[in-house]
Amino acid sequence: MFRKLLVANRGEVAVRIARAAKDAGISPVGIVSTSDRGAGWTEVFDEVVCVGGPSPKESYLRPEAIVQAARQTGCAAVHPGWGFLAENARFAALCEQHGLTFVGPSAGTMEMMGLKWPAKVAMRRAGLDLTPGSDGLLETVDEALAAAEATGYPVIIKADAGGGGRGMRICQDAEQVREAFPSARAEAIGAFGNGALFLEKYVTGGRHIEVQVIGDGAGGAVHLYERECSIQRNHQKLIEESPSPALSAEEREALGARAARAAAAIDYAGAGTVEFLMPPVEDGAARRLNFMEMNTRLQVEHPVTEMVTGVDVVREQLRVAAGGALGFTQDGVSLEGHSIECRINAEDPGDGFRPTPGTLTAFDIPTDEGPGRVRIDTHVAAGETIPPYYDSLIAKVIVHARTRDEAIDTMIAALSAATIDGVSTTIPLHLAVLDSPEFRSGEYDTLSIPGWSA
Amino acid sequence: MTRSHRTLQLRAEPTDEGHIRLLSPEVGGFTGALPEGATLSPGMIAGSLQILGRSVDLVVPAGAGGAVVGAAPRARVAPVGFGDELYRLDPEGAPAAAALTASGGPELEGDAMAVTASQSGRVWHSPSPGEPAFAKAGDVLEDGSPICLIEVMKTFSTVPYRAEGGLPARARVVRWLAADGDDVEPGGGILVVEPA
Structure with missing residues (x-):
């Protein structure tokens, strides 16, 4: 070590x-x-x-x-x-x-996964489904039109090197593709110095489900099950849970195994997250989980995985980086109970989520609220100042209980008893979501925040 | 990463006691620190930082000068962070004629002096690649001895040693300030010498 x-x-x-x-x-x-x-x-x-x-x-x-x-x-x-x-x-x-x-993984792996198209090609080869779309990068408007016709409208044009929505265009018909393609390319070149574009079926809603994987860099990889991250605002995750209430036990095992195989296929080293989108389907139709992207790093929401599997993800990252073998095998990973994480941001949900840097005059989140266990990951304390230069995340409250219902109850108890003064926080938003029947039922998607009308 | 030779200005910050703190502008290994009692003036080189195998000279910024009252880190190469205090100066304590070099160029420990560049360009130690350097540590230079080549817009010219501006008639080479292939600015250090 x-x-x-x-x-x-x-x-x-x-x-x-x-x-x-x-x-x-x-x-x-x-x-x-x-x-x-x-x-x-x-x-x-x-x-x-x-x-x-x-x-x-x-x-x-x-x-x-x-x-x-x-x-x-x-x-x-x-x-x-x-x-x-x-x-x-x-x-x-x-x-x-x-x-x-x-x-972390090798620079080469990071570069491949940092570009959307090479990542998709690698993951398709490794056996994951993709959102239907173009078969490769698009050179001309005619190629884009042909791909859009084959895929079916609406489609979304994306930049290979994309991020932050730049180079992205939603098109409802051929006219819009003709119009959007050149400007998307120009925007991508301007923003990333890379004008490569592709397109895929435009999906609204659906669920964001991701799988934690850890590879040893030598073709061995295990998964630590999934996290459900569909409670989002402006593509920022607010609440994550594991296991996902959307998956059956069979779907869960199959998804984890596919993600681990994909990581093994690229000799992945360290902790990574394979993100999937479960598009909405008509009742009775088969559900799909399509590869979106792979994050080649530790995720903010890794604690929910740690709570349900008992694996310290950061410890395993260090172990693999030091050239050691993983401290466990796939057979040794089991999923116990249910975990939920709420991201507490210094933002005012009553004022358009305006960031609220400032000095904390009080900061207390009790960890002795039941029925489950409460874990607080934070770097702040009363008296500390939240500077205006960085991310607004000030704490993560993570609960672990035997059942999903008990996990929700524990989170409500912990957040209701929390005292944070000096800055506004997103706790009122979390309590509204946790109290909503939709969240309690597990039936929610990325389109709206249950219990919260923005 | 480029191999260009750079200089960085020290960051100056007044203290409540009327002193001036000179702070490190970068993360690196601080070397060539001037001793307590030395006098610093704007434009002088007051040590250097080793950053990922590259040497960056530290220049005293405009408006900052005086006698060093707070001793700089003592280690030969002291690891410092951005904003760490390298010197504390007393502006009152500057002796009237303390400057070692008339040009206001680099100032160094003890009797050492810096030979500085009169123009900006790239310094080459030897007449052509593979040949011995014009000068090495211990060599004695006299007025007119070649020191290095300087490349300016693809034109090479020989830089001679000049016993002027406070430099001695005979000088012994202590070390190079500009590595082979480094870029220098006017007034930037090329060699450290001492009276022979």
């Missing part, structure tokens, strides 16, 4: 990784921006290096400064967390170039 690990991130995930490192006997080294210097959460580290100014591009997004920080503190490995540089293949390559182990 490594002696020292640099955690190339901040806040909640940095604290989570530092704890896993300590559990594994590794000394965690942190990085901070000038705005985070001296923050309470940085005390979890044995050493801290300031890498630049407050805005992410002056600090947490600077590969050279971060690699230099790792080198001069004698770290053997770098854990990128999520966000920032976590899916930056160049950063992973820079770490390796300077003799540091990047805790």
Whole structure:
């Protein structure tokens, strides 16, 4: 195992990784921006290096400064967390170039999964279903029209290097494809320097279900079952649960096995998430789970998986990165009980989810509310200031109970008893969802937030 | 990553006691620190940072000068972070004629002095690739001795040693400031020398 690990991130995930490192006997080294210097959460580290100014591009997004920080503190490995540089293949390559182990898959795998089309080709070859669409990248408007006709309208044109909705166009007919194709290409070139486009059937609604996988980099991979992430606002996940209330036991086992096989097929190393979309279907029709994308990193919502499987995902990431075998086999993974996570953001749900940085005058989320267990992953405490430069996530409340009903009851009890003052939070939104009959029934999708009229 | 030789300005910050703190502008290994009592003035080079195998000279920014009162990190190569204090200066404590080099170029430990570039360009240590360097540590330079080639817009010219601007008539080479192939700015350090 490594002696020292640099955690190339901040806040909640940095604290989570530092704890896993300590559990594994590794000394965690942190990085901070000038705005985070001296923050309470940085005390979890044995050493801290300031890498630049407050805005992410002056600090947490600077590969050279971060690699230099790792080198001069004698770290053997770098854990990128999520966000920032976590899916930056160049950063992973820079770490390796300077003799540091990047805790994650190879730079080549990251690059492949970072481009939508190569990822789809690799996953189709590995046996996963795709959303119906073009058979390859589209060179001309005529190719796009032919693919759209074959797929059936509505279709969505997407940029291979896409992100943030740029290069994306929804088309209801051929006229719209003719109009949208050139501008989508121009936008993609402008935004990503890569004008490659493809198209697929445009699906509204449906459920977002993802599978946690861990590969050993040598063709071995296991899955840790799925997470249901359909409670979203503007594509940001709010509540996640495991297992998904949408899957039967047979569907669950089959989905996990397919995701693990796909990860094994690309010699995946470390923790990853294979995201699927379950499109809405008419009653009685066969349900499908189509591959959307693979995230080559730890996910925010990994704790629900840890609660139901008992596997410490970060610990396993470190184990694989250090060249060790996984600490368990597929046969050793079982799913027990039900877990739900609520992301507590410093946002005002009563005012269009406006971010509310500020100083916490009170911060208490009780962990002794039943009937299940409550886990809080956070980097803040009363008296701490939430800076305006970063993500609004201040805490994750995770519950684990024998049944889904008990998990919901536990979450309602914990959030109802929480006292957070000084900043507004998304707790009222969570309570509205948890109290709604739709959420209780398990029948929900990505289109609307049950119990909440925005 | 480019191999260009860079300089970075130290960040200056006043203190309540009327001192000036000079802060590291980058993460790196700080080396060539000037000792307590040395006098710094704007434009001088006050040590360098080793960043991923590259050396970046640290320049005293405009408006900051004075005698070093707070000792810099003592290790030969001290790991520092962005914003870490490297020097504390007393602007009152600057002796009137303390500058070691008339040009206001790099200032170094003890008797050492820097030979600086008069124009910007790329420094090459030897006449052509594979040949021995013009100068190496321990060599003695006299007025007119070739030091290096400087490449400016694909034109190469030999840079001679000049015993002027406070540099001695005979100088012994201590070390290179600009690595082979580094880019330098006017006033940027090329060599460290001491009186021979």
